[in-house]
Amino acid sequence: MDTLRCMQAFAAVADHGSFARAAEQLQVSAVMVGKYIQQLERHLGAALLQRNTRRQRLTEAGAAYLAGCRQVLEQVQQAEASVAGLQLQPRGLLRVSAPSTWGSCVLAPALASLLQAQPLLNIELDLSNRTVDLIEDGFDAAIRVGPLPSRELVARPLPPYAMSLCASPAYLQRRGTPQLPSDLAVHDCLGHLAWRGGHGWRLASGEPVDWEPRARLSSNDGQALRQAALAGAGLVLQPTALLGEDIAAGRLVSVLEAYLPVPRPMHLIYLPDRRPRPRLQCFVDFLVERFPVSPETWSGSTEPRSASAQRGAA
Template sequence: MDRLSAVRVFVEVSSRGSLTQAAEQLDMSVAMASRYLAAAEDWLGARLLHRTTRKISLTDAGMAALPSCKQLLELADEARNLAAERHHEPTGLLRVTTASSFADAQLTAALIAFQQLHPQVEIILSVGDKAADLVGDRVDLAIRITNTLDPAMISRPLAVCRSMLCASPAYLAQFGQPDHPDDLRRHRCVAHAFGIGKQYRFSRNGETITVPVDWRFHTNETAVLRRAVLAGAGIGMLPSYYLGDDLQAGRLVQLLPGYEVDTFGIHAIYLSRQHQPLALRLLVDFLAERFSGEIPPWDQFLHGARQAS
């Protein structure tokens, strides 16, 4: 049998502690995974795992062999990547994760554009506001919107995320438009459940203004927050990358444009610069070129509108 695949099964089983889960991850049957595991033990000449109906654990021989087996897989992956680089055509699978709102508004289109340039690259995009475990979930690239970076990870800045206060025309027609942050005290506001607490914070001319507000609707999902604001539930703070179409179509109105709010960095995050697949390097470069600049592409409309006013 293919020894490399046998080693891969052994490493996957040792990582997950389950033959069934390892087989699912490697897209093979449990019977096939079991045969590969037996082949790995035959090749290495030792029993690698203790197996019972409830638990799988490493034997002493398995513990001794595991680091070398992992290194063997890394070298094999590196060899494939080097071969691909010689042909200047990236191949393989990339697992990418990001917040659902950024995936919907910006990243999905960017990934499709990247695949049009490199059609041999397969991409799995997972979305969610909870930060993924790059190691446990086997994620190649995370696009995160944060000002707090894990020092154990490698990161590359892609763009700046600005937020803005907005409301629907219907809400403003009923309750009026705030002219100063203090006016927000008498308005209905909607918020992200894991956001900034019961207050808004603005800055202008070096002065910080904090305004306590009364939240009437909470959600843990940015897309739902946008939908609530569109429906007239109240005033909300949303990322500008998600609002361009709504603002241009007049479905939403930007409020208090003369007051600044905190910004966040948009970062490409991955585990290591070593043994990095060609496809991953090219994708990070592609996203950096697409999103970077003093004014991100999704803020061009706002910048042009301010210059015209």
């Protein structure tokens, strides 16, 4: 029995959740992957995986054995790298998913310096607010806004995702400055179509604000709402990433700051790998350095409880 090859097959199945995907990584057939697992289970005298028609799950014995497998495979990789003397420069294509607004306003401009520093690296930046699966959708990393439902992904904290509520100086001079959330009932509020259905603006007061009767302009695009606010059309509630520069320049004036929604956590997520590829590692290092968080925000990387990837998000 080729123990090392069997370990590689077992770790690949645990990582990808199926024999077929493990076979693609190892460049063998799914049948051969199954044989490797069977040989390993016979050798150990214990079942390592619980199988169904769609996915594989680790047994208790499998979870315990996987940790040892990873250590062995890591040592083999390190030994091979030291013999070859390879410290590869980041190169190739890195696929990243990010939220539309933060990705276009913050991440995309920042990536210019990374691309200049790494001339062999290419980045495909997919901007969408949909939830992505890192494995099924083929992403190396994603930016997720909101709480993390799983510890099975590595998560590095980024500065929280904050919102701003503001209007142009001309609008506030014409209509007055709201002092309480209830004042919004007599103001023109620029509505996002994603908030249709009575959701309203849920400010820190805890009560949703009924802005819909005064939403004389609605759009499915935050940039369009920003432009309308700059032109004096009304009050806009959008991410600070979109509005921050206008507020700093005085083109927009922040209001009701004491009632703004609580900033949501934001993380860079990627699949666990004790020896990440250079292109992923340089991207992680770049984001952590470029967007530092305060010590109280940092909670460390999550340790994978199993190698199956849960759904990431953008």
